[in-house]
Amino acid sequence: MKKSFLKRILSSGFFKETSDSVVGVDIGSSSIKVVQLRQEGGTAVLETYGEIALGPYANIEIGRATSLSVTKKAEALVDVIREAEITAPSAAFSIPFAASLVMLIDLPKVSDRELTKMVPLEARKYIPVPIGEVMLDWFVIPQNDQDQRTKEDSDEPKKSNPLGKRSVLLAIIHKEVLHEHTSIIEKANLVNDFFEIEIFSAIRATLGQNLKPSMLIDIGAATTKIYIVEYGIVRTSHLVNRGSQDVTIGISKALNMSMLHAEELKRKQGLDPQPEGPDVEKVALLTLDYTFSEANRVLLNYQKKYGKNVGEVTLSGGGALMKGIKKLAERHLQTSVKLGNPFSIVETPAFLEQALKEAGPSFVVAIGLALRKLGEQN
Ligand SMILES: Nc1ncnc2c1ncn2[C@@H]1O[C@H](COP(=O)(O)OP(=O)(O)OP(=O)(O)O)[C@@H](O)[C@H]1O
Numbered sequence: 001m002k003k004s005f006l007k008r009i010l011s012s013g014f015f016k017e018t019s020d021s022v023v024g025v026d027i028g029s030s031s032i033k034v035v036q037l038r039q040e041g042g043t044a045v046l047e048t049y050g051e052i053a054l055g056p057y058a059n060i061e062i063g064r065a066t067s068l069s070v071t072k073k074a075e076a077l078v079d080v081i082r083e084a085e086i087t088a089p090s091a092a093f094s095i096p097f098a099a100s101l102v103m104l105i106d107l108p109k110v111s112d113r114e115l116t117k118m119v120p121l122e123a124r125k126y127i128p129v130p131i132g133e134v135m136l137d138w139f140v141i142p143q144n145d146q147d148q149r150t151k152e153d154s155d156e157p158k159k160s161n162p163l164g165k166r167s168v169l170l171a172i173i174h175k176e177v178l179h180e181h182t183s184i185i186e187k188a189n190l191v192n193d194f195f196e197i198e199i200f201s202a203i204r205a206t207l208g209q210n211l212k213p214s215m216l217i218d219i220g221a222a223t224t225k226i227y228i229v230e231y232g233i234v235r236t237s238h239l240v241n242r243g244s245q246d247v248t249i250g251i252s253k254a255l256n257m258s259m260l261h262a263e264e265l266k267r268k269q270g271l272d273p274q275p276e277g278p279d280v281e282k283v284a285l286l287t288l289d290y291t292f293s294e295a296n297r298v299l300l301n302y303q304k305k306y307g308k309n310v311g312e313v314t315l316s317g318g319g320a321l322m323k324g325i326k327k328l329a330e331r332h333l334q335t336s337v338k339l340g341n342p343f344s345i346v347e348t349p350a351f352l353e354q355a356l357k358e359a360g361p362s363f364v365v366a367i368g369l370a371l372r373k374l375g376e377q378n
C-alpha cells in the first residue's frame, strides 16, 4: 500500500471535507488505485489517494497481474478505501480496455432516431458474440469537428471522413464484465456512480483539450494500451499483450533470481546503465523494445493514413515509472515524450508536489474518473 498521508492533513483541518467529494476507482490487473477529489471555487482539489497491490491477495508478488475472485477483489477494495480514508459514499469505476471494443465508424447522415436503430445493426458486424451479451454505447462526433477536420485535411483521403456521413465512436463492453464489476462493488458495500472504459478516463486526465494528434501509452502489468487521440476523440486504439511484469519475469529468468528480487531490481535500477552489477537494461529491452516498436507501428500507420504527425506522446501506468523509459520511448518514436502528470491539473499541497509528480502516471485512470464525476456535479 502506498500510504496516503494527505488525509492526515485533512483531519488536522488544513482542508475542509464536504459531502461533495468524488471518488475514482481503477481496478487494474496488478493493483487498485483510488483518488478522492472535491470542487472548490472552480478548481479540483485533491483530498486523498492510495494504491493497493493485488498480488498478496493471490499469494503472488507485488507488481504481477492477478486473476482474483470477486470476493478477493472486494476485500482488496475495502482495504484500500479504508487505508486511503476515502469518505465519499459512492465512486466511479473503470472498465479495462481489454474487456472492451472501441472503434470509429462512418454511418450515413440520418436522424438521431434512425441512428439508434442503425448503430446496433452496424455493431453486429464487429462483435463476435450475440448482441444481447454486450452493452453498447456510442457518441456521434459533433459535426463542427468533422467540418473542421475536413477543411484542415483537404489532402486526407476522402473515404476516411466522407461528407454526408456521420462519424460515430462506438464502445462495446461484454455484460459479464459489468456484472463482475457490479458484484465486486456490492460486496465491498459501495455505490457505483458510473462505469467508464479506462481509455476515456485516461484521456481526460492527460491530454485535456489538446487539438493536435497525440498518443497515450499506458504500460500496465500484463498489457500495454496505445491510443491516438485527436480533437479529444479516440482515433486509434491498440492492445499489446506485454506489460511491465514481463520485464520482471525476464529479469528473474535471465539473472536467475526470485520474482521479488527481480521486481525490486527493476524498480531501483530501471534502464539506467550500471558500471557494474547485473545488466537489467539489456534484459528489460527484450520486452520494451517490442512494446515501443508496436507503438511506433501504430504511430506510423496513423501518420500514413491521415497525413498528420503525432506531435506528442504521453506515458502512463506503473510501467511508466521505470527509470529511463522516457528516453527509450523518444528513441523509438522520434518525437517528444512526457510522463503523465494528472495531479498537475488538481490542486495539491506544495510539499507533496514532487511525490505526486512521480506517482502521477499510475493514477491517470482514477483521476480521470473522478474528474468526470466532478464535471457531472456542476
Ligand atoms: N518504479 C517502477 N519501476 C518500474 N516498474 C514499475 C514501477 N512501479 C510499478 N511498476 C510496474 O508497473 C506495473 C503495474 O502498473 P499499473 O499499476 O499501471 O498496472 P495495472 O493497472 O494493475 O495493470 P493493467 O492496466 O494492465 O490492468 C507492475 O508490473 C509494476 O512492476
Ligand SMILES: [Mg+2]
Binding pocket: 028, 029, 220, 317, 365
Ligand atoms: Mg491499468
